[in-house]
Amino acid sequence: MMDAAVQHEQAPMKRERNIAPVRQPENWTPASWQAFPAVQQPTYLDPAELDLALDQLRELPPLVTSWEILALRGLLADAAEGRRFLLQGGDCAESFDDCTSPLISNRLKVMLQMSLVLTHGLKLPIVRVGRFAGQYAKPRSADSETRNEVTLPCYRGDIVNGPAFDAESRRADPRRLIKGHARSAMTMNFVRALIDGGFADLHHPEYWDLAWVAHSPLQSEYRQMVESIGNSLRFMETLAGSAVGEFQRVDFHTSHEALLLHYEEALTRQVPRHWGWFNLSTHFPWIGMRTADIGGAHVEYCRGIRNPIGVKVGVSTQPDQLLRLIDVLDPDNEPGRLTLIHRMGAKHVAKALPPLLSAVRASGRKVLWCCDPMHGNTESLGSGVKTRRFENIRDELDQAFDIHAAAGTRLGGVHLELTGENVTECMGGARDLTESDLTRAYKSSVDPRLNYEQSLELAMLIVRKRGDQGRLD
Template sequence: MNWKKDSWKNYPIKQQPVYPNEKELNKTLAKLEKLPPLVFAGEIRNLQKNLARVTRKEAFLLQGGDCAESFENFGAVNIRDMFKLLLQMAIVLTFAGGCPVVKIGRIAGQFAKPRSSDFEEVNGVSLPSYRGDIINGFEFDEKARVPSPKRMIEAYYQSATTLNLLRGFAKGGLADLHEVHRWNLGFLKKSKLQKQYTDISEKISETLAFMEACGINTGNVPSLKEVSIYTSHEALLLPYEEALTRVDSLRNEIYDCSAHMLWIGERTREIDGAHVHFLSGVKNPLGVKIGPSASASDIIALSNALNPSNEEGRLNIIIRMGAEKIEQNLPKIFKELRSEGLNLIYSIDPMHGNTVKAGNYKTREFDNIIKEVRAFFEVGIAEGIYPGGVHLEMTGQDVTECTGGIVSNVKTENLQKRYETQCDPRLNADQALELAFLIADLVKKARA
């Protein structure tokens, strides 16, 4: 009743930059408010319908992409390879897991990052922390680390260009099922898990051949060559989110048109905080990251605040506890939530709770990522909760940022070869696909 798109300013807030020039900030936000929406209300409603199927155990949510998008590394090849990786993983989950997949990228807006400290120190020099390209520069330089409102405009235009490419790839032939099949075969040739992948490949070939024989092909069934991929990011920088919040002219409903789905991080999910208040007033599907300190009562309170009507497909609880804590903490939470009757999606983020230091590099061990994913599914199945999704930081590039993996087998001493992230370590394409095959088996068990 008391919500307005700027009423978040009346609530306590964390993880926000302090802009030195308020006049420049206001001018930038005024320009953003006049720019077209990045996504449309109809697309957002379609996403919620698809996510409602996840709530009902009829589908699985695959959400993944860059830790933090970069102005410097922006380009068509990176976008194409991320699109391709999402499709490859979805194909594996669909065929091996026997389950439709809702595909959401951490893309076209994932520019802001929460930080554990306001300052970074290098060789005795202390500067404000890098908070993502939408706020300040990655270079360890005093001038670069000053927050600049103009970066929001660059983030907007990069997001618009990314969305344009994604829509073109999704509808222009790159998503043709035959093309995806060939991509998977390319991966199979260098895989040590040859037999498992070959079995999947043969099933895809047999299915396509059968459909062709029945007269079902890309010429008369558009869904064989077109897909829907939605966008998401952490709604951290609230001035930017406010500026892109619009009223849908058809239904008079309020949507944050910066992305199809927004989520709130573990560091900003206070029930009486600005981020929860702001997102409670928009109609987008939402996510909330839940760490090891959370309780079932925290999740119930967040559900009441963000999804008071208990809508299907509205709220995604993204578990991120770490491999060492999830088995200890999650069973009690799921046991208490099971009887609440809440229409929630539960997904696993096995990345953020498993970050370790290896020399000068932050990394994540693939074995720990697998361990947390397995525990999430096992606990969910044991407690009668559907483990309905996965949330990954990953890239379509052949980076060396996370150690391990049967296919990549990245060693600690090899991290420096292609350590390209500007924030947290990401799975490379081989590691992500390997994980998809593991998850597919777990999804099949969960749905059975």
């Protein structure tokens, strides 16, 4: 039965991008994944408690709409053709405690600042996709961890259990699924309110400044960009004789890893005006490296939904394996359907990426290629702290642009773990953070993130790299 909360969709059809109906996959339902091997799922000790939580989820309103999802597919199709550039970024794993107005607005600010730099430098519209409003679960390399001879389940993100090392915190609690939905809804509501209220108005990019701008080595370059964009807008409005309303707001979409399949299934709905099924928990779900088995439950689930899908691709991915995965997830070669997010590491990308690019290009597949320079460059220091070096992040991204250019393919986006806060989790960058700086403001409970300054610096480096390639061409 169609969900009652979706009955009242009033789709603004003008935003939809000629996403032609194809067909619903055969032998698929939102629950068909349950017949396949499902890895990275928590163990809930009370099945009745889980069923109760899922029944509640099925009755809750969706977090996004079908027309927003289809609009994003059109934007991603443009990015694959070189008419836009994808900026996907946010926390490695959101925390329930971080659902506060300052943290959300600062995260939005840094994404807007980065997109401003990229738009100005690349001369392309930017597709903004946040890793938030649902990124509450994380895959783990082991099901349990041991400290001082005590073994407990691993922390799998706030939507599953708590980070504190005690039995009650580490118990997988189905009630957290409901709390995750609520926190996601509050985050999306606040982001939408900010954008609709003019927070993202390009006439006033100075409103996005974080406190760091006045002290950053990059402040002069950034201020020049802001002034240049302001002057350009005023010039256009002088010619037009009226305000340029298009620049008073921006599009913003959400994404998260489609990891907890019970949660994703409960928010997968049909809608009145479009055929098929939509995951209405997010605009853009992706499949991670640990769950990309062609015969696994995550691929089975994702093949049936109409959302655009991302797939993480690593050094172990073989060309024939990738082509089979594409066949399953995008059998009709639909524009905007599939984004391949390669995450190789600076040491391995030159060897691992070219065979994949060659195979996909020869197959004629219409995919969007995106670079995640974060996950392949994670390392643990002697102290046990996980970090990433800015120089390795930059190096992998630089190499990725060059490898795509040599292969005749296009790198159309970047996928980053970042925050709008003044954290010290990744070493290097304009202020050359060192290992001793990590103890000053290391806040992540999972993976290290770029801080606001490192994020903006990376956006500027992308612009310079693309500019250098253009001059060489």
